[in-house]
Amino acid sequence: MTEKSNPLSFHYSVIRSKRKTVTVSVNPVKGVIVRVPKNYRMDSIIKMLKQHEMKIVQTLEKTVLHPQGFEHGDQISYLGSHLTIAHQKSFEHHVPIVNIEGERLVIKGTLINRDEMIKAIEEWLLTEAIKILTERSEHLMDRLDVKPSKISFRSQKTRWGSCSSKGSISLNWKLVFAPLDVIDYVIIHEFCHLFHMNHSKQFWEKVASFDSSFKEHRSWLKRNAHLVYWPLSKR
Secondary structure, three states: OEOOOOOOOOOEEEEEEOOOOOEEEEEOOOEEEEEEEOOOOHHHHHHHHHHOHHHHHHHHHHHHHOOOOOOOOOEEEEOOEEEEEEEEEOOOOOOOEEEEEOOEEEEEEOOOOHHHHHHHHHHHHHHHHHHHHHHHHHHHHHHHOOOOOEEEEEOOOOOOEEEOOOOEEEEEHHHHHOOHHHHHHHHHHHHHOOOOOOOOHHHHHHHHHHOOOHHHHHHHHHHOHHHHHOOOOOO
8 A cells, every 4th residue: 555644755655464574675666665564553664764764765766767677578667557678689770779569668779788778768768758748738738728838848856747837837758657647637737727826626626627536646646756766867
């Protein structure tokens, strides 16, 4: 389960079982996972995480910014699903080519090293993100009958999206990791700020009128907040 009330600077999942020990692990895809005995108190979990908060955050950033993944057989998130990375040698492609084939993300090219693999995947993800976010934004602009002064796509460590007082919308390109309905929620959320520049009752009613499942989508973003630390953080 993912805790609803979180006084920490990161989100985490708690897994309860018959185990007798408490462990904390950081996964580049799943984030911070706390495994505890069935009857372990929630306040004890929070206290323990609070004591080690700085170290956990440092580990989270290091793990996600420099993941062990991006190698043949590893997995990467894409539109809410996991794709298995597969490298295929191809002497026809001196520059790596990236494509989705079924449930695989296939990188075709000559024998490439890990850095080249990471660069190829990152560039593919960024291209996909801009294409998808542009398409969804245009569709939802018509649906909500709004016209932002500007829409930009960038990397942010703390937000999935934002709206300025001048009507400029910024979307985090890492939304490409989220399901399409979650992407739509973020865009709807920011577009609704063009009507209400706050988080008032009227604002949330406006959001709900275009996304009746917005609470579920907001919960997904909280559970997967660690994905904002993914590579390309400086772009």
